[in-house]
Amino acid sequence: MNVLEIQNLTKKFGDFIAVDNMSLSVAEGEIFGFLGTNGAGKSTTINMIAGLLRSNDGTIEILGKNSRFAKMNLGMVPQDLAIYEDMTAFENVKFFAGLYGLRGNLLKERVEEALEFVGLEDKHKSYPKSFSGGMKRRLNIACSIAHRPKLIIMDEPTVGIDPQSRNYILNSVRKLNEMGCTIIYTSHYMEEVEEICTRVAIIDHGKIIAEGTKDQLKSIITNTKDIWIEVRSAEQLNLESVKEIHGVEAVQLEDNVLKINSDTGVNNLNKIIEHLINHQIEIRSCEEKAPNLETVFLTLTGRNLRDH
């Protein structure tokens, strides 16, 4: 079943078209990534999904309902921190969970659960003023998950924080997903999207220019990868014999670096190394240069993800 169904969504700010006739669907249990430069239309789309902005055209359905009536099933982690500095962590989460109608003991339980989930269980009474950037982000997440939404939207939740908090957040995204949440994750950090998302949409100038699993996206560009193996000397090696290994498309030798172009669908590194060892060739280093999402973006748009 599709948790989110967007059809022909368009948003204009005056003459500027922020989101241009976008259609996409997110199935239950996915971690769906929006990848795009700043200003590509990711946040605008997300704000429309969350019902914070009105679209000029098109429909958004969450669990089969118009998004304006589906807020109970939706948790939103906004890009800009939405927490109150002069309320304690506990009060912050309690306030937001209370907005979703939770009351009494259940409310308390859920708030504690959410704080524990983001690893702030010992900071109940602390004020966010004293928190690090990463802790604030985590509190921000706790605020949006206490009412146990089915769909969680995270808009750049890792901007400007330390690597540890970042890992913590990425792990909690995975955990939420294992617990049955569908997650929409936006970022302009290619590595994060590549690491956690099951499906990715590449967005540029308000349009989805490519969509699919990571492998599908990479296969748009190429179905080969480069394996560079540095050897001490390869004079006794017959390059033609390497080509006979399954999956190898081309072999080149340049300054003692064996450059092998091979099919991405075949895992033949073992065989190549075995082959080299059999020919008594000393391997110094080995590097696989497979395309990543950054390459996909660069090849499709001609621009870097972080140009802007």
Place this chain on the structure above:
Amino acid sequence: MDFWIIFSKLAILLFIAYTSVQTATGHQAWTVLALLIYVCINIAQHTFKNDNLRKCLQGLSIVLSLGSYLFVYPLFCLVLPLSLVELTASFSCKKVILLLISLLPIFYIQEMLRPIYGLTAIFCWMLFCIVSHSKEKWTKNEMQLDGMRRQLEQLTKRLNENTEFIRQSEYTFRLEERNRISQEIHDKIGHSMTGALIQMEAAKRLIDTDKNKAEELLQNAISISKDGIENIRLTLKNLKPPTEQIGVHRLKLLIDDFDAKNLFQTILIHEGNLDVITPIQWKIIHENVTEALTNAMKYSKATQVSVGIKVLNKIIRVEIKDNGIGSGQVTKGLGILGMEERTASVDGTIIIDSSNGFSVTVLLPLTI
């Protein structure tokens, strides 16, 4: 329209009846009779379609109200203006004339009734004007709607015809092509195969008696078969039009043309196997490149425009990029919309970027 006029007539009648009962003067019975006859005439008026008959009835109702005014009850003059307006409206459409005619009786009626008559006449005239005006508008809209409906019908019909035509011509093309292939096979390959077969059969018979002759015949058959295979190869080669030649060649011509005619330098770079681009995709690429180059010529103030075609694993990427001033914010004009529509027709996407010069990137999925 009729509704409002009938309604106002009713209102006037009720007023007359009410005042007649209040004052209780004159012949009550006659008044009721006159009222009823008036109602009958005015109802009958609306049941007839014939215009002349309606005019007669309108005239009759005027006569009746005059008669009633003179002999039964003076206030009957109040129904006069509406009938007058109705009748005159079928002869003249000038509103001033209508007003004058409906006010005309004011000089002949009792002085006491003049103000109320005048008021009624003006009210009736205004009502009539408003109602007839809105009716006119309504009729006009209805006609417009009808016209549009007819137009839509025609267009749908034409669309259907065109679809049919496309199907027909596709079929005809296929037939022609099949015809051509079978002709070629028959003329070239069929003949040599038959020749070879005859030689081989002869060789089979001779193989025991005259071995040398048989060998010679077999050799013949072999060379004829070789020719045949060569022929097949040639035929197949002829069958397959070199799309790449057409596509990229055409594009090169276009770009050379631009290069020669304009101040900026235009270059074409291509990468990957162009064979996989289908003719329809070439067509779209060609049209989009033309559009983008024209735009660059008009607005960019660039000194160099590059057109790059890259065939990737599952996608064709065409980029037209200039080093000009860009446009700050991109507004979609007809040209860009056209490019978008064309590209969408083969499930492609188009990206317009003006952050660094102006670039149009067309992404078309490969269809293999």
